[in-house]
């Protein structure tokens with residue numbers, strides 16, 4: 001699971017013509033010498049929500065799926081094509097937890113890399129402080145084992161595999 005390799009090394013054949021002359025161009029692109037097809041392995045945009053309870057504790061979702069099964073995560077996910085980050089936050093929180101966003105404020109962007117299906121996935125996690133209409137009637141989806149709240153300085157970092165969440169926790173504690 002953790003032996004992830006960069007996509008530029010993993011994709012060995014041109015997906016258009018099947019040629020093995022699918023050559024690396026810089027750190028994140030490949031170009032086929034046979035047919036000219038070129039592909040850039042760009043960072044994916046994602047969103048993450050910082051939601052606090054009335055005591056000032058931060059909400060975490062404990063993951064029920066790979067990658068990072070059993071570890072702590074922030075609610076959020078990938079931004080869909082042609083979607084805004086704000087729309088993605090509202091959609092993800094509705095899908096993942098069944099909650100409705102009341103307001104949000106941009107907090108910062110934090111890069112992440114994680115292993116999935118044998119390769120490294122790179123994301124930029126656009127992170128927002130989010131207030132929801134109510135925390136009382138959350139309905140977590142199947143990929144969430146439990147919802148847990150911790151003060152940012154009390155989070156056990158050995159349970160936080162994500163670089164982006166560690167960076168967000170660090171920034172929260174600077175203030």
Ligand SMILES: [Zn+2]
Pocket residue numbers: 014015016017018019032033034035036037
């Ligand atoms: Zn080709």
